[in-house]
Amino acid sequence: MIVEKQEALGVFEKKLESKLGYEFQSKALLKKSLTHRSAIYENRTPRKKVKRVSSNERLEFIGDRVLGLVMAEWLLKRYPNEQEGDLGPRHAHLVSKTVLAQIAELLNISEAIHVALHEEKAGVHHTDSVLADAVEAILGAMYLDGGLKPVQKLVHKLWEKIIESQPLPPKDSKTALQEWVLARGLPLPVYELVSQEGPSHTPIFVIKVVVQKHEGQGQGGNKRAAESAAAKNLLTQLNSIKKPKKAG
Structure with a gap:
């Protein structure tokens, strides 16, 4: 059961690389970016929890910062006449969990996220927060694997239509x-x-x-x-x- 699940996830990871337009040098980084914290103790013994892999939380941490930097630089160049009062709301919206979850749906990330069996049955891998965290983790993994340029290219590609759909700064x-x-x-x-x-x-x-x-x-x-x-x-x-x- 576990072997079959891992094989299926491997297929999904390859599909995801194709959608990202980026092939990871370190497949371990990609796998980690898609591993929810519930899955790290999936293999258990009666006496001891066996930690299989680390979760995507650390990659999510750096991915959040990388996305913030890439988006801030992009907005500065795209809207040279706007001040911080307008750029701030644009930035906050574009890096929000709501938008990140939309990006995750475009990439169909949910099928590649590794969660514990009980969480999978509960549909956790389809929730906005988990999907958004996975997107940030993937961006963090890409940055560590290939530097800033691949991340910039991907962000510009995936966020372009969202930016175009809001000519005026969004208002909370x-x-x-x-x-x-x-x-x-x-x-x-x-x-x-x-x-x-x-x-x-x-x-x-x-x-x-x-x-x-x-x-x-x-x-x-x-x-x-x-x-x-x-x-x-x-x-x-x-x-x-x-x-x-x-x-x-």
């Missing part, structure tokens, strides 16, 4: 909601944690936000994402409210 939903209420002289939004469920590595937060009598709710893999989703939900409601017609 929390910021947009705050601007909405301030423009109308209303009190600032109040955010409240409704619930936190799921395992520690893939939690689900539910947050509600209240502006006077109006309330929105959202969920996400962390509080910030849940607050943003709640703000977006409330903004949609507020913008759908019809203004009363003037008499006369």
Whole structure:
């Protein structure tokens, strides 16, 4: 069973290299970038946990920084007249978990991620957070394997359409909601944690936000994402409210 699984993952890794347009000199780095932390203790004995390989967390750490650098340099060249106030939101959006998960879907990374059997049955390798982490780990592995140029080439290729789809700097939903209420002289939004469920590595937060009598709710893999989703939900409601017609 384990041998068959490893052989299948090997096939997926080769497919992934083709999609990346990059062949790893160190196949071990590629394998590590696709290994979720749940899989490192998959082989167990009654007395002792046997550590098979290290997970992709260290590669994710460096991949996050490499992506941030590549994206920052690209945005500076692409938008020479924009200031930090506009470049910052662009950068934050393009390196966000949401966008990284979209990139993972384009590459079909989920089929190559190695997770423990119980996590695989739970569908962990399809969650946005795990997919996003894997993308960062792959970029980190590419950087260590071949330097910055292959990473730059890949990022420009995969992110080009996403950048083109947003000619104006994106605005975070929390910021947009705050601007909405301030423009109308209303009190600032109040955010409240409704619930936190799921395992520690893939939690689900539910947050509600209240502006006077109006309330929105959202969920996400962390509080910030849940607050943003709640703000977006409330903004949609507020913008759908019809203004009363003037008499006369």
